Amino acid sequence: MARLRLALAQYDFPVGAVAANAAKAGDLIARARRGGAALVAFPELTLSGYPPEDLLLRPSFLAACDSELAALAAATNGVAALVGHPHSEGEVFNAASLLRGGLVDCTAHKQVLPNYGVFDDKRYFRPGHESTTAVIDGVRVGFLVCEDVWQPEPAAQAAAAGAELLLVINASPWDGAKQAGREAVLQARARETGCAIAYLNMVGGQDEVVYDGGSLLVNGDGAIAARAPAFIDVLLWAEFDPASRTLSAEDWPVTADASLEATLYAALVRGTRDYIDKNGFGGVLLGLSGGIDSALTLALAVDALGAQRVTAVMMPTRYTSRLSLDGARAQAERLGVDYHVIDIEPTYQSFIAALTPAFAGKAADTTEENLQSRIRGTMLMALSNKHGRLLLATGNKSEMAVGYATLYGDMCGAYAPLKDVYKTVVYRLARWRNGAGNRESGIGNRESAPSRASGSSTIPDSRFPIPPEVIDRPPSAELRDNQTDQDSLPPYEVLDAILARFIEGEQSQAEIVAAGFVADVVHRVVRLVLVNEFKRRQAAPGPRVTTRAFGRERRYPITSGWR
Numbered sequence: 059m060a061r062l063r064l065a066l067a068q069y070d071f072p073v074g075a076v077a078a079n080a081a082k083a084g085d086l087i088a089r090a091r092r093g094g095a096a097l098v099a100f101p102e103l104t105l106s107g108y109p110p111e112d113l114l115l116r117p118s119f120l121a122a123c124d125s126e127l128a129a130l131a132a133a134t135n136g137v138a139a140l141v142g143h144p145h146s147e148g149e150v151f152n153a154a155s156l157l158r159g160g161l162v163d164c165t166a167h168k169q170v171l172p173n174y175g176v177f178d179d180k181r182y183f184r185p186g187h188e189s190t191t192a193v194i195d196g197v198r199v200g201f202l203v204c205e206d207v208w209q210p211e212p213a214a215q216a217a218a219a220g221a222e223l224l225l226v227i228n229a230s231p232w233d234g235a236k237q238a239g240r241e242a243v244l245q246a247r248a249r250e251t252g253c254a255i256a257y258l259n260m261v262g263g264q265d266e267v268v269y270d271g272g273s274l275l276v277n278g279d280g281a282i283a284a285r286a287p288a289f290i291d292v293l294l295w296a297e298f299d300p301a302s303r304t305l306s307a308e309d310w311p312v313t314a315d316a317s318l319e320a321t322l323y324a325a326l327v328r329g330t331r332d333y334i335d336k337n338g339f340g341g342v343l344l345g346l347s348g349g350i351d352s353a354l355t356l357a358l359a360v361d362a363l364g365a366q367r368v369t370a371v372m373m374p375t376r377y378t379s380r381l382s383l384d385g386a387r388a389q390a391e392r393l394g395v396d397y398h399v400i401d402i403e404p405t406y407q408s409f410i411a412a413l414t415p416a417f418a419g420k421a422a423d424t425t426e427e428n429l430q431s432r433i434r435g436t437m438l439m440a441l442s443n444k445h446g447r448l449l450l451a452t453g454n455k456s457e458m459a460v461g462y463a464t465l466y467g468d469m470c471g472a473y474a475p476l477k478d479v480y481k482t483v484v485y486r487l488a489r490w491r492n493g494a495g496n497r498e499s500g501i502g503n504r505e506s507a508p509s510r511a512s513g514s515s516t517i518p519d520s521r522f523p524i525p526p527e528v529i530d531r532p533p534s535a536e537l538r539d540n541q542t543d544q545d546s547l548p549p550y551e552v553l554d555a556i557l558a559r560f561i562e563g564e565q566s567q568a569e570i571v572a573a574g575f576v577a578d579v580v581h582r583v584v585r586l587v588l589v590n591e592f593k594r595r596q597a598a599p600g601p602r603v604t605t606r607a608f609g610r611e612r613r614y615p616i617t618s619g620w621r
Contacts, residue, residue: 062197062223065090065098066294068271068286070262072336073107076119080105080126083141084133089293091137096195101227101260101269102168102204103152104142108229108260109267114182120146131157138163138194140201142227149184154201154227156192166190168203169212176231176267176602176611179205189215197222197300200253204228207257208243210250217251222300224251228259232270232288232325233605234318240272245280254278254303261291263332266599266610268325278303287313289324319490322483322603323358329601330475331362334448341367344450345438345468346390346397348372348382349533351476352452353389353524354488358475359450360523365394369447372399373434375406377539385528392521398441402433409433431467439470448472451598456481456550458597458608459557460583461590469597477600478607480557481533481550488529492522548579556583562606584621591616 067086071079083100090098102108105123113119123143130141138158145153145165152168167186171179189212191200200216200223207213207226216224224247230240244255254277261271268289275283275296284307286294295308313320334342342359346352359368372386383399390397409429417425442449451471455478457463476484532542533550547553556575559565560583567584571577594608595616606612 060196062097062195062199062298062300063093063095064225064256064296064298065093065095066256066258066273066286066296067098067100068258068261068273068294069101069291070269070332071101071104071107071260072262072332073110073264074113074119075107076105076122076126079107080130083130083139086293087130087133087137087139090139093293093295095137095295097138097140097199097225099140099225099227099256099258100142101258102142102154102229103144106144107264108142108269109176109178109264110144111178111182114144114150120144120150127155127157127162131155131162132160134158135160140225140227142203142229144183150182151186152179152183152203154203156190156201158194164190164192166201166203168206170205170209172205175605176607177205189213189219189221191216191219191221197298200224202226204230207247207255210247213247213251213253217253221251221253222303223298223305224253224255226255226257228257229269230259231267231602232272232321233603234322235605236270237272237288241274241276241282244274244276245282248276248278249280252278252303254283254298254305256296256298256305258294261289261328263329263336263601265333266602266607268329268601268603270321270325275305275307277305283307284310285313287311288321289328315494317490317494319486320494322479323487323490323495325603326358326475326479326487326601327362330358330450330473333473333599333601334363337448339446339448341369341445341447342450342473343369343371343438343441343445343447344452344471345434346370346372346386347452348379348385348528349531350484350488350524350528351454351457351481353385353528354484354491355450355452355475356389356393356395357488357491357523360393360395367447368393369396369398369441369445371438371441372397373402373437374399375401375403375430377430381527381531385525385531388525389523389528392525393523400437402430402437405433405437406430428464428467431464435464435467435470442472450475451600452476453597454479454481454484455604455608456547456554456557458594459561459590460547460553460586461593462547463593463597465593465596469593471598474598474600477597477609478603480554482554485529488524492524492526492529496523548583552579553583556580557587560584560587561612562604564606588614588618588621591618 155165156163173180200221257274260269270288273286451474
């Protein structure tokens with residue numbers, strides 16, 4: 059039996075860019091035809107991007123998707139294409155249409171609609187009720203859309219209809235545990251049905267969600283035949299042998315570093331770059347404090363956008379240490395970014411003088427500390443407005459969880475790259491970036507280069523991109539003399555372990571205490587998480603990289619008596 063030649067378009071198709079997405083798909087269809095593919099597949103909701111959210115409620119948007127689909131179909135002579143799109147028939151379906159011979163040959167409707175985590179499919183779509191198959195070059199192929207493969211019934215229906223190969227198109231977000239789960243599910247479906255599986259996933263950042271690609275080929279016996287690299291836009295070539303029900307990859311890029319730190323770093327870089335570029339900003343700026351969070355954020359920004367598009371600003375007061383001043387300047391010079399020092403001590407003193415009559419009879423407290431942070435926020439927003447550069451917030455998940463951040467101060471910013479990264483992981487990423495990450499030749503090209511993220515520039519200094527003294531110092535907000543984070547918080551190793559159990563694990567306080575944590579510490583941490591929901595509602599978006607991110611995914615009431 060002849061082999062079926064496939065092309066899998068692991069690419070970014072931005073939300074709302076219907077005409078541009080169709081044009082990109084058209085170019086890739088032409089490439090697939092030139093490369094001898096019988097079938098080229100595109101990710102879930104190729105034309106609309108995923109998730110289009112309330113754009114799906116606009117008839118004009120749905121009509122534009124229909125129009126572009128028809129135009130794409132006309133361009134498919136000589137090759138078949140499976141294209142994801144919203145399909146409106148009075149009701150709206152999440153669909154995948156097979157285009158060939160200049161026409162829409164058949165359309166599969168997503169059957170299993172996820173409505174958990176970041177997914178809201180049931181808000182917008184109606185479910186399909188049967189699996190769709192078609193014969194392509196003598197091979198019967200079953201078409202499934204994303205969540206369909208996570209349940210056994212749609213794959214079983216396709217196999218019962220004679221499918222030898224399952225082609226699954228996806229918009230599946232990345233988190234640190236996702237790939238292992240995907241592989242287990244795909245292996246189970248292959249063994250249950252005897253079908254080989256070609257699993258194609260979207261790549262790219264969309265607001266708070268980051269899609270990794272990481273496409274897979276699975277043989278009919280459940281063996282993994284090939285893994286595509288994460289966060290790389292690439293046209294993947296493969297062949298299916300119907301006699302053995304096996305798939306083979308043709309020259310797929312190889313990931314240089316598949317560690318969790320490398321993949322997480324690539325996720326943050328990709329999410330940051332796509333948020334900035336898709337929203338049309340020429341560059342970014344951030345407050346560089348001499349601490350670990352802003353240092354890692356600066357490295358991420360440079361790797362995402364290039365040094366010429368990044369501005370760093372140090373804003374010292376009397377409490378700013380020489381270590382902070384030296385560390386910030388050293389990193390800015392090593393990374394080659396535009397760097398400014400704005401002394402806010404005079405501004406702080408003028409605010410104190412103005413407020414002193416109203417503060418009469420009250421001792422100094424966190425009010426004066428927060429005032430420094432809010433002055434910095436005002437300065438940064440002014441610079442952002444004046445220079446047209448998006449402000450990055452530098453806070454991490456540990457701080458956001460317990461409210462160790464100042465509203466309208468260090469929480470100022472339009473995007474927060476570390477929002478879903480615990481403090482202990484911030485340290486791990488910083489050390490990785492100075493080690494394995496620094497030894498790589500450049501954190502990735504936009505297409506078919508699996509190492510580092512696009513837009514990176516050569517660092518002009520051969521030393522570490524994050525000064526080791528910044529990593530090694532005790533963390534401090536430097537808002538009063540001799541201040542450290544541990545004056546107010548448990549050690550981060552303890553704090554993060556409790557937070558992970560309470561947030562990702564949804565464990566009760568009693569369960570966390572039973573696991574060996576000190577009861578008073580657990581109760582205090584949980585209380586801080588619960589009472590600071592109002593702050594998180596006002597925080598900048600940032601890339602989701604865990605299984606339970608604040609914002610789009612974890613939505614708790616601000617006003618609640620639950621403790």
